């Protein structure tokens with residue numbers, strides 16, 4: 001019995017020991033395992049965090065690099081804009097300079113061209129006549145202005161023709177009142193009297209004070225009893241310029257010339273000149289002059305650098321006898 005009891009107590013002791021061991025090991029495990037797991041977890045999270053931090057750092061670095069790059073790009077763009085500005089400024093300056101140069105060259109060319117323009121003055125003596133209106137019609141058709149050296153011919157139709165000459169922009173010149181050589185050139189006084197008569201007649205009819213004169217027969221006429229220089233001096237005193245001619249149509253001839261001859265005389269006469277004063281007549285017997293006129297104008301208009309103009313006080317005078325000789 002005793003033995004059994006001893007055995008039982010030994011067994012119990014063993015069981016208790018085993019239980020204790022179990023309890024201890026359970027406790028150890030229960031404490032150790034979570035700790036180990038915690039440690040492992042900690043190590044892992046630290047690694048992840050580190051990784052994250054590194055990534056974040058890399059990201060930050062990248063974005064700061066991007067910012068830097070953007071800044072550089074902006075600066076470059078600014079520089080480009082600046083350079084572009086400077087270039088366009090430079091271009092504008094260059095263009096302005098070029099324009100200036102072109103303008104000055106054009107001006108020079110224009111001046112040269114003006115110098116080389118051949119001025120042709122069509123002049124009609126002895127009018128008004130029954131042909132005046134027809135001549136004016138032709139001039140109007142071609143839009144050409146001419147000069148009429150007229151005589152003192154009162155009467156409704158003549159006066160209307162004089163007014164038309166002025167109204168249509170032609171120059172009105174004087175060619176004496178009477179056209180009678182013997183009377184006009186008898187003395188300086190008779191010349192002056194005739195001059196006053198024609199000037200005031202034209203003034204009354206047209207309102208224009210003419211300052212242009214053509215001597216009957218020209219300043220080189222051989223019929224004057226008075227030295228022509230005296231008469232030239234008189235005209236100068238009156239503030240009047242006299243105009244002869246350097247191209248003759250030949251229509252002054254007592255024999256009527258053909259339209260063709262008048263045309264040829266005019267065109268041949270102006271060749272090689274730079275200032276042509278063409279003598280034509282506005283008179284009853286000179287119908288071939290009227291016939292030749294359209295062809296003369298058409299040919300002149302087709303020529304390069306030819307300009308058909310009316311005589312004014314500023315036109316370059318063509319004079320057979322020069323005024324300076326009156327001082328000799």
Ligand SMILES: [Zn+2]
Pocket residue numbers: 125126175179216217
């Ligand atoms: Zn005449």
